[in-house]
Amino acid sequence: MRFETIAARGGRDVPSDTRPLTPPIYQTNVFVFDTLEQVEAVWEGKEPGFVYGRYGTPNHTMLEAMMAELEGGEAAVACASGMGALTALFLALLTSGDHLVSSRDLYGTTTALFDEELRRWGVDTTFVDATEPARVHAALTPRTRAVYVESVSNPLLKLVDVEALSGELRSRGVALIVDSSIASPAVLRPLGLGATVVHHSATKFLSGHGDVTGGIVVGRKELMDRVRASTIRIGANLSPFDAWLASRGLRTLHVRLERQCANALALARFLEGRPEVARVYYPGLASHPQDGLARRLFKNGAGAMLSCDLKGGAPAVERFMASLRFIEFAPSYGDVATTWTYPARTSHRRIAESAQAELGIGPGLVRLSVGIEAVEDLMEDLAQALS
Numbered sequence: 001m002r003f004e005t006i007a008a009r010g011g012r013d014v015p016s017d018t019r020p021l022t023p024p025i026y027q028t029n030v031f032v033f034d035t036l037e038q039v040e041a042v043w044e045g046k047e048p049g050f051v052y053g054r055y056g057t058p059n060h061t062m063l064e065a066m067m068a069e070l071e072g073g074e075a076a077v078a079c080a081s082g083m084g085a086l087t088a089l090f091l092a093l094l095t096s097g098d099h100l101v102s103s104r105d106l107y108g109t110t111t112a113l114f115d116e117e118l119r120r121w122g123v124d125t126t127f128v129d130a131t132e133p134a135r136v137h138a139a140l141t142p143r144t145r146a147v148y149v150e151s152v153s154n155p156l157l158k159l160v161d162v163e164a165l166s167g168e169l170r171s172r173g174v175a176l177i178v179d180s181s182i183a184s185p186a187v188l189r190p191l192g193l194g195a196t197v198v199h200h201s202a203t204k205f206l207s208g209h210g211d212v213t214g215g216i217v218v219g220r221k222e223l224m225d226r227v228r229a230s231t232i233r234i235g236a237n238l239s240p241f242d243a244w245l246a247s248r249g250l251r252t253l254h255v256r257l258e259r260q261c262a263n264a265l266a267l268a269r270f271l272e273g274r275p276e277v278a279r280v281y282y283p284g285l286a287s288h289p290q291d292g293l294a295r296r297l298f299k300n301g302a303g304a305m306l307s308c309d310l311k312g313g314a315p316a317v318e319r320f321m322a323s324l325r326f327i328e329f330a331p332s333y334g335d336v337a338t339t340w341t342y343p344a345r346t347s348h349r350r351i352a353e354s355a356q357a358e359l360g361i362g363p364g365l366v367r368l369s370v371g372i373e374a375v376e377d378l379m380e381d382l383a384q385a386l387s
């Protein structure tokens with residue numbers, strides 16, 4: 001072979017018969033075939049194999065298998081973001097004319113997806129207070145195909161009793177979709193409580209190191225096959241590198257969350273005792289309005305997210321921001337480092353102030369994603385900033 005051919009084709013054979021302990025990143029957008037028979041067999045799923053990047057790679061399969069097992073579901077589909085996974089799921093599940101019932105306590109972009117995108121597709125959404133199962137059941141119509149809730153809501157950490165919701169929905173053939181991004185499977189596993197599909201922004205606790213944008217849904221294989229078909233058609237596939245990073249993150253999910261939950265509980269108690277704080281929202285506190293449900297749901301900690309209202313509203317939040325020494329403002333959550341954000345101007349900024357107030361998102365509300373640091377350092381930084 002000549003220079004140009006060697007450059008284009010060389011160095012592709014793996015000179016080893018031993019397997020790596022850590023799976024490699026399959027950074028390829030296509031796979032090669034030796035016979036037309038093999039093309040046919042792999043394409044039709046009769047032989048294991050991969051075809052094309054958008055259809056999935058071994059890194060996707062490994063992540064999906066691990067997540068399906070951790071959530072106790074049959075199959076999973078990994079996508080380019082939490083919103084990408086939701087879009088693919090709804091394309092697979094809903095048809096024009098269908099009706100959706102949703103919790104009104106949602107991540108702001110999810111509300112926008114329902115209000116602005118689904119509505120244009122001919123799918124209407126009724127928003128209800130899903131902390132009361134009876135309100136969800138009362139909103140069902142013969143056209144209702146799915147109910148959507150966050151198991152632990154963003155940003156006020158309200159809880160949904162998935163078990164109490166699910167019986168009636170199952171008997172009416174309505175899918176119950178649970179966004180469990182804030183809880184993670186280390187804290188809560190909604191499929192075991194009767195959810196049809198569990199949805200995650202893998203951007204958060206699953207990957208855990210602030211370096212992935214991804215999403216994943218887990219549920220019955222037949223439904224996941226349809227979600228995969230939608231994902232392939234809309235091109236909402238995750239990159240192999242992000243799939244690999246998310247798989248690596250998952251390996252330490254339980255130990256991260258163990259520490260993060262313990263830190264969050266300690267900080268919630270600490271903040272509750274501070275005179276600058278009007279109210280703390282954390283499901284691990286006895287003051288949480290759904291304390292009874294929280295005790296039933298959370299056996300290994302109540303999650304790593306908490307919110308609190310600063311007395312003095314927006315000006316107090318600005319002074320707080322200017323005073324924090326190392327806890328960074330970052331409009332996301334789930335990292336091993338503690339971060340905080342201001343929902344009124346970030347995740348819920350598109351919602352009118354009056355609607356924010358109705359939801360309980362006031363001008364003094366700050367949300368913390370608690371990391372794995374020494375909790376004393378976190379308390380010291382918060383204490384001096386509050387002072």
Ligand SMILES: Cc1ncc(COP(=O)(O)O)c(C=O)c1O
Nearest residue numbers: 081082083107154181201203214
């Ligand atoms: C509860 C919840 N669901 C879904 C999403 C969307 O996920 P992504 O940003 O990965 O698209 C977010 C993002 O913050 C979220 O907080």
